[in-house]
Amino acid sequence: MRTSIATVSLSGSLTEKLTAAARAGFDGVEIFENDLLASPLTPEEVRARCADLGLTIDLYQPMRDIEAVPADEFARNVRRARHKFELMRRLGADTVLVCSSVSPLAVDDDALAAEQLSRLADLAQESGIRIAYEALAWGRHVSTYDHAWHIVETAGHPALGTCLDSFHILSRGSDPKGVEDIPGEKIFFLQLADAPLLAMDVLQWSRHYRCFPGQGGFDVAGLVRHVLRTGYDGPLSLEVFNDVFRQSEAGPTAVDAQRSLRVLQETVGVTTPPAPVVPTGVAFAELVTPDAAPVAALLGALGFVRTARHRSKPVDLWQQGEARVLVNTGPAVRRDGTQLAAIGLESPDPAGAARRAEALLAPVLPRRRAPEDAPLDAVAAPDGTELFFCATDRPGLPDWRADFTDVAHHATPGGIRRIDHLGLTQPWHHFDEAALFHRSVLGLHAQESVDLADPYGLLRSRAVTNPDGSVRIALSVGAAPTDDTVQAQHIALATDVVAAARRFRAAGGRLLPIPANYYDDLAARHEFADGELETYRELGILHDRDAHGEFRHCYTLTLGRVFLELVQRDGGYRGYGAQNAPVRLAAQHTVKGVTGG
Structure with a gap:
């Protein structure tokens, strides 16, 4: 399926957000209104920039406090909508998000809400635009997805559909199975977010603690399965409000976001990336240090013995029982002194583990090695730790220890296993x-x-x-x-x-x-x-x-x-x-x- 991300999910300028989304492999974006308003680019320039990056503009959002309001207020809303629809024409966006009203002027009248949304849809249709109506979990009168769908169904307008948002549905504890009663063609958009399970005001929960699918406590995959059973064929789009993400570099955040969608698609059966290869043990832990003497003294006092040295690199192997520690005194600058820089993970299929990692956007690390060195694949964890997929005494697979020359007999005086x-x-x-x-x-x-x-x-x-x-x-x-x-x-x-x-x-x-x-x-x-x-x-x-x-x-x-x-x-x-x-x-x-x- 196509993947999309709301620009509000990333930090930086609109240009930086678009670039990060494209580089992470997203197909499209939701343009958040505040990002456009703060950008020096014209709508035409944003449209061209997205086209150059291979991104579609899947949604413009949001329009607020539109429906179930007095006639004079609705007239003002229509005037505002005309301007926004012209803006969307220049931007090249054909779907707009309309959130259920939180205005104190809104009344509890589904018939009026349906009638006004239908009139708004008439205006949108003239501009080639569709309206996706979404129930905010804190909406004044409409706060559940089934209520929003009832109003859309009552309006019966071809340019009016619903937007489903996993946070708004799951944060209220609504049963997502009812989503299957909505025709797929009337689900105009699907927004996804996870969140930790917190007991707090739902608005504050939404605005500050959302996270990407798989990082919280919601059953986002279960919701997506219900949506897919309707025949929905639009994008899976992320809309995540998170204080940490808004302060983090956009590029890595976008990669994290794309990885979450790839895992989600695997979970619901949309894609089949290489299967996980679960590691079966720890082959080694590697310390990098500018001074090997204190590390050697520490390991020696614990009963470790320096048993081998790498053929071509300044790396020593210290061992006791099945515990192995590599001590690397290479030339890299280490401002913080000794650090745990790498972990060797025992793998029954190192090549398969590397394929899985690459499919889920884990950066494969280039490795300087001599022709005779064991072909070890390594990827970088989010904190920069290098993870090597290794085989130790595994028939048919290269043993990483073949790169080392023995310098002493192994002994276990300290009892470490x-x-x-x-x-x-x-x-x-x-x-x-x-x-x-x-x-x-x-x-x-x-x-x-x-x-x-x-x-x-x-x-x-x-x-x-x-x-x-x-x-x-x-x-x-x-x-x-x-x-x-x-x-x-x-x-x-x-x-x-x-x-x-x-x-x-x-x-x-x-x-x-x-x-x-x-x-x-x-x-x-x-x-x-x-x-x-x-x-x-x-x-x-x-x-x-x-x-x-x-x-x-x-x-x-x-x-x-x-x-x-x-x-x-x-x-x-x-x-x-x-x-x-x-x-x-x-x-x-x-x-x-x-x-x-």
Whole structure:
């Protein structure tokens, strides 16, 4: 199906919005009136610009407070409409959105509303224009899609149809199945938006918190299925009012928007892109650093051994058990010191995973490699992290470790078994995009978002995981995006946490100190075996429980933008110690700047 996006969904000037929409692969746009009014371009120039970009102008919007008003007010509305229809002729748009009235002058009279909309449609038809009547969820007298359709059906005018908007329908809890009673040819337009499930005034909810399909809590796909059963063949168009999107760069936002529609079309069976290839494990985590010595000291204290070096690049492989960390000291400038720059994901079909990523607009990264290097495909996540699709000991597929030359025998003195999970801090304007990206491109399951109190604001976190938990990525965004501690990334290592913490300290490593008040509270909430709580207090180990089991974890000090976490899951624990995050964050703020990197 054709895809479209309202210019109000993007930031910048009208020209910038049109360019971003075209580059992201949209077929058309809805021109929001305020964007046109603020543009120095004439309607003819906007029309020509859209044509040059390969965009159609699918809708001009909105016309407000038109129907069910006194005769003198309606006369003024007709005068206004004549001007707008002439403007649309110059613009090359043939459909206009008319929102249900919120005017205090409007009366509760469906017959009058139908009669006045029919007269407006007469005028529109003379100009070759169609009117799409939409029920605003906060409309004064018309606030549901079935009520709006009743008025359109009563008017019975060929130039008058309805516009369905997923937000207005789903935010009110209306049953979308009734959409199937509307003839497809009378649905003149379909606007789509998702939203988080919030208990708040619907107008404020709509104006500030809409998001792209798949990023909120609405069943947008279910609504679209009902619409498609009517025979509707118009575009799928996004109309998203969102404060974050309006402050973000238009280009990446438009790509995120287009990706959401591609996933939606796949979900409802309109398209069949390459199927997701769900990763089966973490092959490696790659740290980039201007100084390998502190990283080597940290890994060595944890029991990692430098086992191999890349044949042609300044990259060392450190390993313990199945946990592998690459340390890259290449020439790229790293203003923030050590960073978690890349993740190797075990894949049963690396080429298929790359095809899926490319079909969903994940940027495929160029890779400098020697002819003998393993052919690894990599894409960029929204936060810039490189994701490599890898095979390790998988028959018939190139093993990425073939690029490395052994320098030492592998040993496991620290008892670390594997990478348990990875923590990636997102730019504040990419959080929702990141969740959709990891779910749609990688086929991971996105858990519910968690909001946590940070000493300097609010931390929002959402985990994505594969079915057996062998891939876990915790995505988070902090309230203070310029703060190095809040923005720290981390690698969590599965181990026997008490033994590993003791060995780490004995080797000269420093663990994050946790305030005594935390352990006083822990003693009040849970019972522990003799000496258990004292051990946790001594080593800075935190504790959590859920319905499935227990979780023990502790942290190294932050190095650059990275810290390591030692974790132990018992009895099927599924979380990440979220309730301990405020304590960890406060402790990291306290010791911030102690280490370099």
